[in-house]
Structure formats: structure tokens, C-alpha cells
Amino acid sequence: MSDSAPAPGTGPDRPVALVTGAGHGIGAALAAKLAARGHRVVAVDVDGEAAERTARACGGLALEADVADLKQNQAMVEHAVDHFGRLDTVVLNAGVESGQPPDLPLDPARYRRVLAVNVDGVVFGVDAATAELARHGGRILVTASLAGLAPEQANPVYALTKGAVLAYVRAIAPTLARRGVRINALCPGFTDTAILGVTKLLIRKQRFPLLTPDTVADAALTVLADAGGGQVWTVVAGRPPAPFAFPPLPATLLPDGTEARFRPFLSAPKESTP
Ligand SMILES: NC(=O)c1ccc[n+]([C@@H]2O[C@H](COP(=O)([O-])OP(=O)(O)OC[C@H]3O[C@@H](n4cnc5c(N)ncnc54)[C@H](O)[C@@H]3O)[C@@H](O)[C@H]2O)c1
Numbered sequence: 001m002s003d004s005a006p007a008p009g010t011g012p013d014r015p016v017a018l019v020t021g022a023g024h025g026i027g028a029a030l031a032a033k034l035a036a037r038g039h040r041v042v043a044v045d046v047d048g049e050a051a052e053r054t055a056r057a058c059g060g061l062a063l064e065a066d067v068a069d070l071k072q073n074q075a076m077v078e079h080a081v082d083h084f085g086r087l088d089t090v091v092l093n094a095g096v097e098s099g100q101p102p103d104l105p106l107d108p109a110r111y112r113r114v115l116a117v118n119v120d121g122v123v124f125g126v127d128a129a130t131a132e133l134a135r136h137g138g139r140i141l142v143t144a145s146l147a148g149l150a151p152e153q154a155n156p157v158y159a160l161t162k163g164a165v166l167a168y169v170r171a172i173a174p175t176l177a178r179r180g181v182r183i184n185a186l187c188p189g190f191t192d193t194a195i196l197g198v199t200k201l202l203i204r205k206q207r208f209p210l211l212t213p214d215t216v217a218d219a220a221l222t223v224l225a226d227a228g229g230g231q232v233w234t235v236v237a238g239r240p241p242a243p244f245a246f247p248p249l250p251a252t253l254l255p256d257g258t259e260a261r262f263r264p265f266l267s268a269p270k271e272s273t274p
Pocket residue numbers: 020021022023024025026027044045046047050065066067068093094095096117143144145146187188189190191192193194195196
């Protein structure tokens with residue numbers, strides 16, 4: 001973690017962090033590290049027993065919830081605030097893979113489920129948490145993936161979901177910033193967790209190094225501490241986590257040969273809304 005990371009908290013006012021998908025893998029590792037740095041942790045997972053295990057290990061609170069459901073996102077935030085009195089950090093980390101590489105023929109139910117967990121789970125989580133986070137200058141971190149940045153040929157639907165949340169994080173960041181909330185995204189490469197399934201064998205065959213959940217969790221702490229908002233950080237083995245630099249869009253070329261660049265605005269006047 002970088003030098004500017006928050007110092008461990010002490011006493012009853014310790015910051016509160018909620019992690020979704022905290023039952024296993026990256027989320028469990030991050031919950032442990034947040035607790036070790038003085039956070040009171042709310043471990044949320046659709047696997048209630050796994051959430052309990054994580055919560056026990058880090059002296060936190062467990063909650064069984066499905067992030068695909070808006071009401072359950074609202075309930076997890078309410079639960080955290082009811083129990084601890086505040087919420088400072090939310091890590092929207094729960095995710096599933098598509099289970100049907102390379103996603104054809106499409107299984108519509110499976111497709112909807114992957115989008116519900118990986119995309120709705122982020123959008124609903126942001127919606128549910130923002131008002132409370134705005135009271136404390138809070139932070140949101142979304143676990144996306146390198147699959148959202150580069151073509152993941154083996155799993156296009158999974159790539160679709162991760163690309164979608166990156167676009168969402170970058171687009172919603174200025175609105176959240178106006179409310180004092182910072183949102184950023186983390187893009188880990190292949191990490192040694194259950195989500196990889198049999199893909200792990202193929203990766204190992206290439207002798208390609210897998211990240212560990214601990215390494216990704218350390219990167220998440222760095223981003224939570226250092227990232228300014230609307231940033232996308234990559235995590236690859238052997239390198240420190242780093243903000244990803246998106247290339248600028250080509251400028252529009254006007255008939256007179258000059259260039260025009262659109263100036264983003266935060267809200268459109270009603271009559272100009274398409
Ligand atoms: N492992 C990798 O190679 C890798 C790489 C890049 C990004 N990611 C992303 O990292 C995140 C964490 O995954 P992981 O690698 O730790 O895998 P994992 O399978 O070990 O953990 C995912 C966790 O999310 C939980 N979960 C699944 N659906 C849920 C739902 N609807 N509501 C609440 N919880 C739910 C699972 O029960 C599990 O505990 C995911 O978003 C994943 O897409 C993983």
C-alpha cells in the first residue's frame with residue numbers, strides 16, 4: 001500500500017467498509033486487510049455461510065444478500081448504518097463469470113444473470129450507497145477486470161459486463177464527486193480464485209503467473225487511498241498497480257478544417273434531451 005493510505009483507525013469512530021462478494025477470493029482477502037487497517041467491516045455475499053466466515057475472521061458483520069437485487073443493495077447499506085452508525089467505503093466486488101465460453105449459443109437465463117450480478121450489482125450498489133457515503137466524503141471501488149479493457153475472446157459476455165461497469169464508473173464519477181464521493185475501478189488480471197474454474201488449468205499450462213487475492217487486495221487498498229475519482233487501475237503480476245491511460249477521442253473535423261471537441265456537461269436541459 002502507498003504511503004498516503006489512511007492510517008489504521010482506532011476507537012468507536014473507526015471507518016466502516018462494506019465489501020460485496022466478501023465470502024471468497026479477492027473480496028475475502030480485502031475484507032481481512034481493511035479490518036487489519038482498522039476498518040469495521042460488513043461482509044456481504046450471496047453465500048451466507050461464506051460471508052459469516054469472513055466476518056468472523058475479521059471481527060465484522062456478515063450479511064447474506066444478492067447484489068442483483070436493488071432492494072437487497074438498499075438493505076445492505078441500511079444494515080451497515082443501523083449496526084455501525086455510518087458507512088465510509090463500499091467495495092462493489094461481487095461477480096460471476098458467464099459459464100458458457102465463448103457465450104454461444106446464448107443461454108438467455110444465464111446471460112441475464114451475469115448482467116444482473118456484474119452490472120446491476122454495481123449500478124444498484126452505487127445507487128444504494130451514495131447518499132450515506134456523501135455524508136462522510138466516502139469512497140466506492142468497483143472490481144472490474146482487464147477483460148473490460150482488452151478483448152476477452154474466451155468470454156465475451158463477461159467482457160461485456162466488465163466494459164460496462166468501467167464506462168459507468170468513468171461517466172458517473174463527476175456526479176458523485178459533486179457530492180463528495182470518489183468512485184474508481186480496479187482491473188485485475190487472472191487471479192487465483194474459484195471464478196476462473198477450468199480456465200485456471202489453461203492458464204497454468206501456459207505457465208502464465210496468476211495474481212493472488214492478497215496482491216489484488218493490496219492494489220485495492222492503494223486505489224482506495226490514492227485514486228482521485230473516475231480512474232481505472234490495472235493490476236498485473238510483477239508490477240505495481242497503476243492508473244490506466246485511455247487515449248483521447250479523435251476530435252471532430254469541421255468543414256473549415258478546424259477541430260471541435262465536445263465539452264461534457266453534467267445535466268442536459270429538458271428540451272434538448274433526445
Ligand atoms: N479471479 C480473477 O481472475 C478475476 C480477474 C479480474 C476480475 N475479477 C473480479 O473480481 C471479483 C471477485 O471475484 P473473485 O475472483 O474473488 O471470485 P470468487 O468467485 O472467489 O468470489 C466472488 C464472490 O462473489 C460472490 N457472489 C457471486 N454472486 C453474488 C451475488 N449475486 N451477490 C453477492 N455476492 C455474490 C460469490 O459468492 C463469491 O464469494 C469479481 O467481480 C470478478 O469478476 C476476478
